[in-house]
Amino acid sequence: MKLYDFPPAPNPRRVNIFIAEKNIEIERVLIDFSAGEHRTDEYKAKNPACDVPMLETADGVYISQIRGITRYLEEQFPATPLLGRNAAEKGVVEMWEHLAFINGMLAVAEVFRNTGKGFVGRAVVGPHNYEQSSELASRGAARILNFFQDFNQQLASNEYIAGDHYSMADITTLVTCDFAKWVKADIPEDCAHLRRWYETVSARPAVLSNP
Ligand SMILES: N[C@@H](CCC(=O)N[C@@H](CS)C(=O)NCC(=O)O)C(=O)O
Missing domain, CATH: 3.40.30.10 (Glutaredoxin)
Structure with a gap:
């Protein structure tokens, strides 16, 4: 493999x-x-x-x-399940992981790829070439702020993104929070739940060994 x-x-x-x-x-x-x-x-x-x-x-x-x-x-490799342990958890993990990707990761990418000099003519990942759009960059910046607020809300009543267990939804959300720093967007001060969660998951050995 x-x-x-x-x-x-x-x-x-x-x-x-x-x-x-x-x-x-x-x-x-x-x-x-x-x-x-x-x-x-x-x-x-x-x-x-x-x-x-x-x-x-x-x-x-x-x-x-x-x-x-x-x-x-x-x-x-089913040991250490990260995509849910039963049918309901699998559905919920997939739901939150997908939300983190489309509303978080892709929002940051919208800013990053539509502003970076290295992405002129390459604003979208994949085999096709697309020009940059400053309107998409602005929209992406607004979407990042909403992503932070929405995920902060989810963590107000959940220890981890998909509930009481660490999962792939946490991994995608964490990587998105770090990727957001590349476009100078950090978790806002008023997102106390998201900040609490970020401190915890950032300290995991698997995260520290993949900076
Ligand atoms: N939807 C893809 C995303 C993969 C992706 O966007 N990878 C980026 C690196 S972060 C890439 O390959 N970029 C190539 C490029 O910029 O042309 C997945 O889930 O694997």
Whole structure:
């Protein structure tokens, strides 16, 4: 099994923390963005989405998209469940992980990719080229603030994002909070619940070993 990885980027970090929490040994293949290795014909043949991370199973199956990768790893390595322990938990973890991704991670990406000089003509991840939009950057900044408030609200009555247990929903939310710093957005002072939770999950060994 191999993980095609680029550790400095936030989405690969989500999977790297997941793997560390589960204590799984996986060979890494570095895909260097700066050299365009995620957009070569060779890589595209394995992953038409042209993104990272991607998993190659021992049977030679290629799985991209973090939800696909974590689902596969959870099935193969069920010890230390991170996607829920029963049907209800699985549904709730997936719900919150998806919300963290679309309302958090993609909101930050909306700012980052629509403002960074390195993303001119590359405002959206994937095989197609899109121009930057300052309107999308502004909208993304507003969405980040709402993400912080909404997740703070969820943590007012829950120890972790999806309830009383640490899960993939926490990992995606934590990585989003750290990614937000790249666009100078930090958890607001008035989000005491989110700040309390952030302190706790940031101290986990699997998080510290994947900065
Ligand atoms: N929806 C994807 C997101 C993956 C993603 O956005 N990866 C970024 C790195 S954080 C990437 O590959 N970027 C390539 C590019 O910028 O062209 C998933 O769930 O795996």
